[in-house]
Amino acid sequence: MKIVHIVGARPNFMKIAPVMEAFARAGDVEQVLVHTGQHYDEELSKYFFEDLGLPRPDVDLGVGSGSHGVQTGRVMIALEPVLERERPDWVFTVGDVNSTVAAALVAAKLGIRVAHVEAGLRSGDWTMPEEINRVVTDRLSDALFTTEPSANENLLREGVPGERIHFVGNVMIDTLEGHREAAAALGVAEGMGLRPGAYLLVTLHRPSNVDAPERLGALLTALGEVAVGTELPVVIPLHPRTSARVRELGLESLLEPLVVLPPLRYLEFLGLMQDAAGVITDSGGIQEETTVLGVPCVTVRPNTERPVTITHGTNRLYDGDPHGLLDVVREALLAESELSRPPLWDGHAAGRIAEIVVRGA
């Protein structure tokens, strides 16, 4: 059996790593790794490959940044000849970035079976580019691997035949479990002079939070208020998209109360996250990782496609006036956490995927 795996952006790398390992263990499977080049910064891309032990990509499409149409189109144009040449039995896509939907479109039109890992998540928010990517990718997929029960319900409601849907758990948690110790051993917090359990960690990069000048300004101001109000250092590794907006809008002074870092490597970020008192984020994956780590998480969004992080985890949504963020963070830090892991988030999701695909081939 031959599989072509597609990755493009940072959150894809930690999802594909355990899947490739599981297929390598499963035996007679030829695997080809294609990096679209959507993320090309070393911090966003190369160091992730090193930290995760991912093989070097066999093919790098080098598409880079651009508008959604340009980026998606470039991936499609560059990927088509690769898939025509490789003619795999399956194209594996993960997550919800532009590279995911572009790859699914090309493969489906070539008559190659598409597998989607992390299928079925729905925010119901059509203004989110990722929501469009999820719905279209799932419609084009022959095997849909889901992380939580809500995803199965969403897919069945949309008319996806039940036999295509496989509830396997969360491959990103496989990666987390495999790297927790190595991340802790780095002692990142101590190395930065931070006391474990006595700082807050923030990530912000969604267009809805960082592209509108008033929204970004209000959120950064609110983070300054959180730093003062909680008396905890607020650490923020800045995504390139966010730092570009801060520069363009001249908002640098709002970063002064915060501890600003460049984007971190996977292990560094995991180390900081597991020792944080709490996390404030608009990321999808971090809602899931904090759930398993038992770290309180405030997600600055009106909705989540990952409701299990609220029902079974440490996540809460906040989309009110940014000035209210301090109170919500205080509440989150004080909340009694009754940790119960979402079902099948046990570190063995990728093994289940490989078994289903190899058995059904």
Ligand code: UD1
């Ligand atoms: C992408 C994904 C998002 C994911 C995020 C994780 C889509 C629609 N969005 O958003 O779902 O949560 O990755 O990081 O696919 N840039 C660099 N260097 C890079 C890559 C990007 O400087 O290596 C800058 C460029 O200014 C670029 C901007 O970041 O225009 C946005 O990059 P892009 O890949 O379009 O989307 P992300 O915001 O990273």
